[in-house]
Amino acid sequence: MKKVLTELNLNIVVMEDEMATLDGGDVLFTGREFFVGLSKRTNQRGAEILADAFKDYAVSTVPVEGSLHLKSFCSMAGPGLIAIGSSDPAQRALKIMQQMSDHRYDKLTVPDDLAANCVYMNLPSKGHVLLHCTPEEFPESAKVFEKLKDHMLIPVSNTEKVKADGALTCMGVFINKKAEI
Numbered sequence: 741m742k743k744v745l746t747e748l749n750l751n752i753v754v755m756e757d758e759m760a761t762l763d764g765g766d767v768l769f770t771g772r773e774f775f776v777g778l779s780k781r782t783n784q785r786g787a788e789i790l791a792d793a794f795k796d797y798a799v800s801t802v803p804v805e806g807s808l809h810l811k812s813f814c815s816m817a818g819p820g821l822i823a824i825g826s827s828d829p830a831q832r833a834l835k836i837m838q839q840m841s842d843h844r845y846d847k848l849t850v851p852d853d854l855a856a857n858c859v860y861m862n863l864p865s866k867g868h869v870l871l872h873c874t875p876e877e878f879p880e881s882a883k884v885f886e887k888l889k890d891h892m893l894i895p896v897s898n899t900e901k902v903k904a905d906g907a908l909t910c911m912g913v914f915i916n917k918k919a920e921i
């Protein structure tokens with residue numbers, strides 16, 4: 741991974757503090773700021789290192805209760821739109837995020853926490869694209885996503901990844917950089 745990022749001329753920050761932990765599943769970038777879930781895999785020191793690396797953005801911590809990661813129950817579903825699960829821990833986390841932020845985000849509440857983990861992309865040729873779990877996995881949550889009329893919706897099965905505590909955002913690394921052909 742480091743080799744590819746170096747070839748893309750991207751800045752790489754190495755966490756050298758052995759006490760720091762930071763898992764990508766706990767990092768939610770909204771386009772304006774970062775929310776970092778404090779979980780079994782991410783601690784305060786890891787959040788501080790992320791804040792040092794991204795000095796131009798606010799970084800707020802959010803306790804994660806009852807889930808593996810912050811993005812186990814929330815993710816960005818569009819510009820300024822947070823997909824959030826319906827569970828009490830998810831709603832408590834959302835309330836903390838709203839209190840910590842100067843920006844008012846819209847929310848898309850889905851019945852199933854795991855279904856709130858989706859992947860939003862703004863693709864030049866396609867516009868707003870949203871990868872979300874299939875209706876077979878989460879039928880009621882899929883109905884909520886279908887209300888997003890300005891999005892190209894692409895259902896993606898997560899049945900195998902979830903067996904290893906994985907979600908849709910675990911399946912890739914998205915880099916916002918134009919290819920040089």
